[in-house]
Amino acid sequence: MNAGNAAAETLRAEGADVSAIQLDICDESSVAAAAARIEAETGLDILINNAAIMDEGGEPGGAAPPPSRVPLDAIARTYSTNVLGTLRLTQQLLPVLLRSDAPRIVNVSSRLGSFGHQSDPQWPGRAVNKLGYSSSKAALNMATLMLAYELRDTSVKVNAVSPGIIATDLNGEGAEALRGRPGFGPPEDGADLVARCALLPHDGPSGRFFGPGGELAW
Structure with missing residues (x-):
């Protein structure tokens, strides 16, 4: 705290x-x-689901194991926070959100969870070897889509965002090594994208996936 x-x-x-x-x-x-x-x-108007961990079961500061050798308990820990924890909080708070005049849910995801990007042989992010984290964000993306569809006849807007490569504790010491790459930015840049989705107008989109440059492929 x-x-x-x-x-x-x-x-x-x-x-x-x-x-x-x-x-x-x-x-x-x-x-x-x-x-x-x-x-x-x-009461509650806006829920921003930003909690996440990146646990691939490797040595601290070392390379993550390849998908064929990632410890399953590490993947379970990642899913416990990134997927189940987010769903738990959203389900508990949804009745409160539904009392708002303009309820918004923003799930902070990642392009690492995008099938569109991961299946593109030219996308440099494919080299990021993090099965647990990437697949947890893919699951979060699906939850975003399905919740948006469930709530399509309400005033709730549910969207996912990929803020880019942000200099936060989640990236640890590696954040400095990423400085200068396309999409790298300070926390303020990521917060701006999240805030825009949190403050969408009544006729704004729902069930979409946004990045700094616009809409992203699921």
């Missing part, structure tokens, strides 16, 4: 009415408690 409290304090200093809520999306009771607090205290 230290990072969350620090972020909330920074925003409060700028005049925002913000509070941090402790939440473990892999824990049913934690999610239920957070959802109950949000429902009781504030």
Whole structure:
């Protein structure tokens, strides 16, 4: 919670009415408690699902194992957060979102989970050898599509975004090595794309996948 409290304090200093809520999306009771607090205290207009891990079972700082040797427990840990945790939180908060006038769900995905990109022999991202992470984002993309279809007759907009290669802790020390590549940017760039999808108008798209340059292939 230290990072969350620090972020909330920074925003409060700028005049925002913000509070941090402790939440473990892999824990049913934690999610239920957070959802109950949000429902009781504030309601909810926008859900941004950004929690993710990248656990390929390799040595810290080393190369990830090839798909044929990725430990299954590592893939399970990745799915627990990136897929099941996101679905758990979304399902708990959807009844609260449906009370909003303009509810929005933004799932932070990755082009690594795009079949369109992964099947393109010219796409340089194919060299990124991360089966657990990439397939978890493919699953998240499918969840985005199916939830958008389920909610097509409501005011909820559900979209996925791939912010690009962002200098965050998820990329670890490798972020510096990626500097200068197409799509690399600071967290502010990724946040701008997410914010645009979170603030879509009533006639905006749903069930789409967006990147910094526009719509992406699923």
